[in-house]
Amino acid sequence: MNADLPWLQQPLADALVRARSHALLVQGPAGVGQLELAVKLAQSWLCEDRAEGQPACGHCASCKLFASGTHPDFQLLLPEALDAAARESLGLPFEEPDAPKAGKAKPSREIKVEAVRNLLAFAQATSARGRAKVVVIFPAEALNGVAANALLKTLEEPSGLLRFVLASHDGASLLPTIRSRCQPLPLALPEREAALQWLATQGVKEPEGLLDATGGRPQQALSWAEAGLTDAAWQALPKRVARGEVQALADWAPPRAIDALQRLCHDLVRRAHGQPGQFFATASLPSPKRPAPLLAWDAELRRAARHADHPLNASLWIESLVAQAQAAVTASLRAA
Structure with missing residues (x-):
């Protein structure tokens, strides 16, 4: 894989x-490998030739079936919108999604x-x-209310040697009844040097x-x-906004544009309080004198984020976001 x-x-x-429960909840920030860890756990539990406490051997019949995406005792449950991309990232077979039709x-x-x-x-x-069966659900917070309730009884009383791994970017949004049936497995951000070395091996410059x-x-x-x-385009974003x-964000999907502006707003608030940037280099940021316009902008961005997946007109929406950002930054630079 x-x-x-x-x-x-x-x-x-x-x-x-350490796993003692038939259901684990892998949770942590997005972009650090929750799904990959969940799938590795599943492969290890299904492996037919591994030592106790060791990961999957990678060469037994079960591991070969798993790697080919045809293991009969493994199920991966994903939202339709994420299915192909997630399976591709895991090296599993996937079907190309059909082009959207009117x-x-x-x-x-x-x-x-x-x-x-x-x-x-x-299940x-x-x-x-003749061994365990394993279900991986990702992201677990994508279970809508009806689906989560339908899962509860099986999650609490699985038949046979059925095991679950729920992987989540937002464990707090899960139903308490789901969380209470799972052994938590927190996943933290990787060490910086390990992350940088991995990115370099993936061909990422700077x-x-x-x-x-x-x-x-x-991963993000x-x-x-x-x-x-x-990196140069990212560091240029504050001054362009x-x-x-508008061209600074014109090619970005609305959810990603909102995310970038929220990061910029966060760093500008930090600068207004004399702190360095977190997401941008401090030298790339203006030096606001008043945080109040930025805090009002942050509230507007949070409201906009709720509709980021379904803007009526994406280009006009981006124009509005940039105009709003410019107004907030300009107001924050004025002396109190």
Whole structure:
């Protein structure tokens, strides 16, 4: 499989030794490998030739089936919108999504009850290879309310040797009844040097800036680099936005544009209080004198984020966001 993230070796080893529950909840910030760790755990539990407490051997019949994406005792449950990209990142077979057609609903970002019902049929069947069966659900917070409730009984009383790994970027948003049935497995940000070395092996040039831009999340930094973002372009963003340059965000998807502006707003508030930037180099940021306009802007960005996936007109929406940002930054630079 392609899910070789070096900073996951120790958490995987710890989980294989310490896991006592049939259901684990892998949780931590996005972009650090929750899904990869969950899948590695599943492969290890299904491996037929591994030593106690060790990860999957990689060469037994079970591991070969797993690597080919055809293991009969493994199920990976993902939202439709993430399915192909997630399977590709794991090195598993996937179907290219159909091009969107007029009038057809977009692939859902939720895990719906129909998918959970199909999963329950798998859960109740006999193990094909006579060992455990494993279900990985990612991101667990994508379970809508009906789907989560449909999962509860099986999660609490699994049949046979059924094991679950729920992987989440936002464990706090899960139903308390889901969380209470799982043994927590926290996953922290990797050490900076390990993340930088990994990004360098992935061909990312000047990874330091992009790693800082993503708050230390190496997978997100790689995704941004693959989308064409450079450190120079990122560091130029504050001044371009302050000048009202719509082109600075014109090629960005609305959710990503909102995310970038929220990071910029966060750093400008820090600068207004005499602190260095967290996501941008301090030298790239203006020096606000008043935080109040920035705090009002932050509230507007949080409201806009709720609609970022479905703007009526993306280009006009981006123009509005940039104009709003310019006004907030300009007001913050004026003397009190």
